[in-house]
Amino acid sequence: MSEIIDCPSPNFSERSLPISMLVLHYTGMVDARSAIDRLRDPDAGVSCHYLVTEEGQVLRMVDEEKRAWHAGNSFWRGVTDINSASIGIEIVNPGHEFGYTPYPDEQIDALVPLVAGIVERHRITRGNVVGHSDIAPRRKQDPGELFPWNRLARLRLALPRPTKNLMDPQWTDAGFLLALERFGYDVTDPLAATVAFQRRFRPELIDGTIDGECRAILLALLLPKPRGDD
16 A cells, blocks of 8 residues: 555544444545645535545545544435544545546555555445445535446455346335335435436446336345345
8 A cells, every 4th residue: 555645634523423434535626736725724614534646645634533524414324424434535536527537547556455444444344335425415426437336346345236146126116215225325315316326336327217227236235145244
C-alpha cells in the first residue's frame, strides 16, 4: 500500500455508534485540488476519512475514530446516522456533473489495500461496503456505474453481482420494494431506490424498471449465506 499522507480537515465530531460500514464516494468536482480545498473548508461542513487521487495518492483527512461528515441525510439497514457508523472514502473523479470518467488503474490499485485494511480493522461485512448512492438514492449517484465493484468483490471486499442460477421470484413491484428494503435500501422513493440498486448491481441498464433480472439478482443477494459473509 502506498504511503498515506496526512491532510487534516477540521470538519469532524465524535461518534455515537460503533463503526460498521464503509461508504465509497466520488468527489464530483472539476479536479482534486478543488475537492481537497472543499473538504478542508470549515464553512463547507463536509469531510471524509480518506481521499484517493487519480494518481493513487492516499490522503488521510479525518482520523478513523472520529465522525467525518460525508454521508449527509442517508439510511442503510436501519441506521440513519451513517456518519457515526461509517468510514468515508472520497475517490477523485469529476462525476456525472463534470464529465464522468472511468477510474484509473493506479487509483483503484491504491484504493483496494486501503479498503482491505479498513474492513479488517473494523470487521465490516461485505454487505456494509456501499456506495453513496446506496445510502442516499434520492440525492446521490456516486461512485457510479463505472466504479469497478467487481474488483473489490473478487477480493471479498464487497458483495459480488449474482450471475449464476438466477431465478425470477415473480414478485409484484410492491414485493420487490419490500425485499429491497429488507436488503438495506431506503425505498421511500421507489424509483430512486430501484435506480440505485441497478447502478450498483446492474450498471449496464439503469432504467428504473423493476424487471425479472432485477428481481432475480435481489433474490440471490437475499438468499442465506455462510455466517459472517453478508
